[in-house]
Amino acid sequence: MPELPEVETVTQSVKKHLMGKQFRSLDVNWQKTLHNFTISDFDSSIKNKVIKNVYRRAKYILLDLGEVLMGIHLRMTGKLYVVDSIDRSKKHISLYLAFGDKYLVFEDTRKFGRFYMFDGIDYLNSKLGIEPLTKDFSxxxxxxxxxxxxxxxxxxxxxxxxxxxxxxxxxxxxxxxxxxxxxxxxxxxxxxxxxxxxxxxxxxxxxxxxxxxxxxxxxxxxxxxxxxxxxxxxxxxxxxxxxxxxxxxxxxxxxxxxxxxxxxxxxxxxx
CATH class of the missing domain: 1.10.8.50 (Helicase, Ruva Protein; domain 3)
Structure with missing residues (x-):
């Protein structure tokens, strides 16, 4: 399973593409990837909302869309990356989101990875411990x-x-x-x-x-x-x-x- 350094690296990798952008569509090939929201929820709460920040909390990649956060947990084999076009020959793409002229792709062989929608960071903060690379970890x-x-x-x-x-x-x-x-x-x-x-x-x-x-x-x-x-x-x-x-x-x-x-x-x- 990816650990903090791997998740931080992925976060920074996709952040440079996503900041200030808006998702215009969501295509889901593996329905269980959406853990606690639906495509309808995406349309009402995430679609066309400006991505204000992309950051990591524990092993979650978080996209701040203002009123909601979209969280991504890679689990065992999740891969998150940005491409110019979707390669239809890839069998393990669980979902992809279109923004601008690019796509955010989530590929997951074992299908344990999940996407979440949160009202804010408080829920995760209540479940997760201290971040080891912050000054609080003294x-x-x-x-x-x-x-x-x-x-x-x-x-x-x-x-x-x-x-x-x-x-x-x-x-x-x-x-x-x-x-x-x-x-x-x-x-x-x-x-x-x-x-x-x-x-x-x-x-x-x-x-x-x-x-x-x-x-x-x-x-x-x-x-x-x-x-x-x-x-x-x-x-x-x-x-x-x-x-x-x-x-x-x-x-x-x-x-x-x-x-x-x-x-x-x-x-x-x-x-």
Whole structure:
């Protein structure tokens, strides 16, 4: 599933095309893609409304149309991009929206991606946690809020109501950076390591955005370039290889039903 850097990259990719534009039509090939609105709702609330902003909240791409927001969640295999014409030979286009002389296309092989219509940002804010690349995600915040919870740290990082946008890849990378075992209980981790985790989260997410995301899944964006942060991964997907820091053997296990990669030599579990 695309994580924060990938979603941010897609957001910026389509934003440059959409700002100030108006959708003039919506064609839907897979009806379930529209989660909580209909084509009739589109006609009355979205059609011909000026797109005032395009931004990301957690893993949602949000289009601000003034009175409503249109939200897009890519889920597992969603691809969102702008083209000059629709390629009818593509079998997995769930929907497309016409604007100006271009089209915003949503292509989704597994059909889990969804489009939403919201009255405003309040609903999402009530469900989602802190954004890890904002000033609110401070050292004091992470120290205080990890100590409040007695949860396995990897599971806690994946909880979108705690910190949003961090998924499997970047949780593993940030924990490796901080030398924290993924099964460590959050309240028992030293303050020094929690601060290192804070540094690691910001570092791996920021660097991945600069490089356009990992794109190690069935996932692409735009047509100008693809992400290459996968070249910088230290532990994710490296099971059976030697740790680049200590030469220990990297293991793979499951945490919160997710494949989890770590080095038991330098990420020692607190007993």
């Amino acid at each position: 050292k004091n915040w992470i120290l205080e809020n990890t100590k409040k919870r007695n949860r396995q740290i990897k599971s806690l990082l994946l909880d979108q109501s705690f910190v949003c946008g961090i998924g499997n890849i970047y949780a593993d990378e940030a924990l490796w950076y901080a030398r924290i075992h993924p099964l460590s209980i959050s309240s028992q981790i030293s303050g020094k390591k929690i601060l290192k985790l804070h540094e690691g989260i910001v570092k791996v997410l920021s660097e991945s955005i600069k490089k356009g995301g990992t794109t190690i899944r069935d996932y692409t964006y735009d047509f100008a370039y693809v992400g290459n942060y996968a070249l910088n991964l230290n532990v994710f997907g490296k099971q059976g290889e030697n740790c680049p820091r200590c030469e220990g053997l990297i293991f793979k296990t499951k945490v919160a039903q997710r494949g989890t990669h770590y080095c038991p030599k330098c990420q020692v579990k607190i007993s």
